[in-house]
Amino acid sequence: MTSYRTPEKSTKNGTCPGAPKQKYRKISEDLILDEERHKIEKEFGKTNFEICIPSSELDEVLTHEKDVIISHSFGCYCWNNFRKTEYYHMRSNVPITKRDVIKKLIELDFNTFCNHSFLEDIFMKTPCQIGLYFGS
Numbered sequence: 001m002t003s004y005r006t007p008e009k010s011t012k013n014g015t016c017p018g019a020p021k022q023k024y025r026k027i028s029e030d031l032i033l034d035e036e037r038h039k040i041e042k043e044f045g046k047t048n049f050e051i052c053i054p055s056s057e058l059d060e061v062l063t064h065e066k067d068v069i070i071s072h073s074f075g076c077y078c079w080n081n082f083r084k085t086e087y088y089h090m091r092s093n094v095p096i097t098k099r100d101v102i103k104k105l106i107e108l109d110f111n112t113f114c115n116h117s118f119l120e121d122i123f124m125k126t127p128c129q130i131g132l133y134f135g136s
């Protein structure tokens, strides 16, 4: 005969026994974030921008094109379109990953010089143009 676990009962004051677990999970998520930050810092060192892309996504291949353009339009309120879109040429003989783009940005000494210095995403704008998403 199969034995079933009895469901956890609510405590006397009516709070759900499952509730505190949520808090612990939050803490462990913070620890993971710290660990992530540490990993990223260890790999890239000091950068002009904060890398907020999970390390698990860094090897994601963006394109197999050999010649691409990284472009960033400073359309945020800080610049209010005052700064022109910047374009950078990137050449690679191997598939380009998000890590490669970050390395290129570091090499270029890329800096948004505004509140939006948190690199949250790197994506393909067109088949040969890479876009950057910076948050605050």
Ligand SMILES: [Zn+2]
Residues within 6 Å of the ligand: 076, 077, 078, 079, 114, 115, 116
């Ligand atoms: Zn900005």
